[in-house]
Amino acid sequence: MSRSRGTFLFDVVWRQLRQNRMALVGAGIVALMFLMAAVASLTHSDPAAIDISQSLLPPSIAHPFGTDDLGREVFVRMLYGARISLLVGFVAVGISTLLGIILGSLAGYYGGWIDALVMRFVDIMLCFPTFFLILAVIAFLDPSIWNIMIVIGLTSWMGVARLIRAEFLSLRQRDFVLAAQALGASDLRLIFRHILPNAISPVLVSATLGVAGAILTESALSFLGIGVQPPTPSWGNMLIIGKQTLGSAWWLSVFPGLAILITVLGYNLLGEGIRDALDPRLKE
Amino acid sequence: MPLLEVKNLRKSFRMTDSLGRTAGQLVAVDNLSFSLQQGETLGLVGESGCGKSTTGKLILQLLQPDSGQIYFVGEELTHLSSRQMRPYRRRMQMIFQDPYSSLNPRMTVGSILSEPLLIHRLTPPGQVRERVIELLEKVGLTAEHQQRYPHEFSGGQRQRIGIARALAVEPQLVIADEPVSALDLSVQAQILNLLRGFQKEHNLSYLFIAHDLAVIEHVSDRIAVMYLGKIVELTSAAELYKNPCHPYTEALLNAVPTPDPGHPRPAALSGEIPSPVNPPSGCYFHPRCPYADELCRQQDPPLLETETGHLVACHHSEQVGRYLLRKAGTE
Numbered sequence: 001m002s003r004s005r006g007t008f009l010f011d012v013v014w015r016q017l018r019q020n021r022m023a024l025v026g027a028g029i030v031a032l033m034f035l036m037a038a039v040a041s042l043t044h045s046d047p048a049a050i051d052i053s054q055s056l057l058p059p060s061i062a063h064p065f066g067t068d069d070l071g072r073e074v075f076v077r078m079l080y081g082a083r084i085s086l087l088v089g090f091v092a093v094g095i096s097t098l099l100g101i102i103l104g105s106l107a108g109y110y111g112g113w114i115d116a117l118v119m120r121f122v123d124i125m126l127c128f129p130t131f132f133l134i135l136a137v138i139a140f141l142d143p144s145i146w147n148i149m150i151v152i153g154l155t156s157w158m159g160v161a162r163l164i165r166a167e168f169l170s171l172r173q174r175d176f177v178l179a180a181q182a183l184g185a186s187d188l189r190l191i192f193r194h195i196l197p198n199a200i201s202p203v204l205v206s207a208t209l210g211v212a213g214a215i216l217t218e219s220a221l222s223f224l225g226i227g228v229q230p231p232t233p234s235w236g237n238m239l240i241i242g243k244q245t246l247g248s249a250w251w252l253s254v255f256p257g258l259a260i261l262i263t264v265l266g267y268n269l270l271g272e273g274i275r276d277a278l279d280p281r282l283k284e
Numbered sequence: 285m286p287l288l289e290v291k292n293l294r295k296s297f298r299m300t301d302s303l304g305r306t307a308g309q310l311v312a313v314d315n316l317s318f319s320l321q322q323g324e325t326l327g328l329v330g331e332s333g334c335g336k337s338t339t340g341k342l343i344l345q346l347l348q349p350d351s352g353q354i355y356f357v358g359e360e361l362t363h364l365s366s367r368q369m370r371p372y373r374r375r376m377q378m379i380f381q382d383p384y385s386s387l388n389p390r391m392t393v394g395s396i397l398s399e400p401l402l403i404h405r406l407t408p409p410g411q412v413r414e415r416v417i418e419l420l421e422k423v424g425l426t427a428e429h430q431q432r433y434p435h436e437f438s439g440g441q442r443q444r445i446g447i448a449r450a451l452a453v454e455p456q457l458v459i460a461d462e463p464v465s466a467l468d469l470s471v472q473a474q475i476l477n478l479l480r481g482f483q484k485e486h487n488l489s490y491l492f493i494a495h496d497l498a499v500i501e502h503v504s505d506r507i508a509v510m511y512l513g514k515i516v517e518l519t520s521a522a523e524l525y526k527n528p529c530h531p532y533t534e535a536l537l538n539a540v541p542t543p544d545p546g547h548p549r550p551a552a553l554s555g556e557i558p559s560p561v562n563p564p565s566g567c568y569f570h571p572r573c574p575y576a577d578e579l580c581r582q583q584d585p586p587l588l589e590t591e592t593g594h595l596v597a598c599h600h601s602e603q604v605g606r607y608l609l610r611k612a613g614t615e
Contacts, residue, residue, distance in 0.1 A: 175386035182344050183400045184373035197390040
């Protein structure tokens with residue numbers, strides 16, 4: 001199955017995606033971010049190494065993105081920040097996608113009171129302003145990176161659940177699902193082998209866009225001081241250091257800010273590219 | 285004992301308005317009874333929406349009937365749990381109308397065909413591949429096709445794959461739901477020949493669903509004509525074509541296209557099929573029937589045996605035939 005899905009992705013999605021220049025730019029940005037996260041430890045410098053004598057130096061050959069008020073290398077801190085963003089983006093979206101798929105599948109496949117229960121729960125969850133819910137939860141818990149990822153994941157699964165439910169409702173009645181049912185396929189086989197692989201495309205799009213959203217949320221929380229805690233560098237908490245010296249040291253705000261902007265842009269472009277690639281479906 | 289016997293089968297669907305309240309009831313299948321012998325083909329004909337496909341799905345237990353019984357080799361199916369139903373699923377299969385939606389687009393042909401073998405453990409795991417190739421060759425495809433995806437095939441080839449999937453479990457009964465109506469004329473003949481070949485080879489029974497009488501004449505032993513969820517006429521294929529006793533059958537026969545363009549065509553059946561949510565009074569066919577009178581507007585005619593083996597539901601069956609167009613060469 002994994003082999004066949006790989007072939008499908010390669011055959012259809014990649015061939016379409018290659019034609020789309022903006023999506024390729026997005027994919028390039030995302031790849032660059034992975035590269036940044038990967039090479040972070042190769043720099044052999046400690047992102048938390050304080051050197052007061054080197055504080056607030058502007059960008060130069062020795063310090064590509066300058067140094068901050070404690071003399072820490074901004075470039076190295078940004079590489080490590082990319083790791084945090086990547087981690088938060090993928091783990092939070094992983095949690096929300098998994099939850100959304102499970103609840104959406106249950107609602108769409110079984111229907112009836114299970115459907116009613118799950119979808120009313122979705123409606124209730126959508127009533128909360130997510131960001132303030134996260135603020136309130138973090139106020140009770142330790143503001144650690146794991147708590148943030150879990151909270152972001154637990155508050156953003158509703159869209160995926162609705163997408164999956166809608167796909168299940170229509171796929172449930174398709175002939176190939178009926179054929180499998182007539183062959184005596186079990187519920188699990190129908191869900192995991194016949195319906196879910198065909199329902200997953202819109203989720204792929206929403207997950208890619210969701211990574212961008214999660215990175216933004218993490219940055220915002222860190223900027224407010226209740227996200228990733230110093231000295232661990234994240235793009236959000238680097239911004240707040242920059243805010244204090246905005247008049248004198250522009251590089252402390254500009255580089256992390258640009259990084260957030262470009263990364264979110266990259267994921268959005270890639271997500272929309274995947275959406276376009278999947279849109280004509282398999283009707284050739 | 286017939287292979288399949290359907291007794292007083294009824295299925296309705298609840299119609300709901302935008303607030304989810306019951307707004308009406310759509311009776312898709314109403315008091316349907318027929319039987320099917322081993323090796324026999326029963327044609328089921330009717331317009332779109334008359335309940336033909338619903339009947340097929342009810343027999344396969346893909347839908348639950350409101351009432352009535354379905355006996356398959358003597359076993360009543362409607363009361364079986366899905367676990368108890370499993371051994372019977374192997375013995376009855378379905379071929380679908382639309383070859384584009386009946387195959388999972390994310391599975392290779394090889395995995396589509398090996399699935400039934402794995403579900404019912406019909407073949408030792410080591411021999412699944414050989415059995416799949418054997419199935420492919422049986423329907424006129426080749427071993428190399430098993431690596432491909434459904435979207436790489438033409439409609440006719442896909443229908444062959446659908447047939448191979450249905451035959452993989454070696455069923456006794458195959459419900460063919462308009463298996464050729466989505467295909468080109470030349471491909472239709474190939475598929476029909478394929479189906480007939482398998483019938484001879486395995487003594488299969490077919491419930492062959494179609495929306496007109498053009499195709500079904502050549503494949504059916506007996507034909508049941510359905511109108512708005514009811515059987516209006518049921519008899520042998522030869523008798524139906526020679527001596528139709530229901531005005532609707534007559535109209536369907538007149539609608540079969542003729543190869544002779546100069547031949548006079550009678551007026552097509554006027555009006556649309558009435559809504560099954562709000563069916564007409566009396567005989568459901570009376571608003572469109574040239575023979576209809578006051579009796580037809582008030583009383584629903586029962587399905588009665590007029591001659592041996594010829595069942596008709598019409599108050600005026602003895603008059604029917606007046607408007608029948610005799611085709612050149614048949615009479």
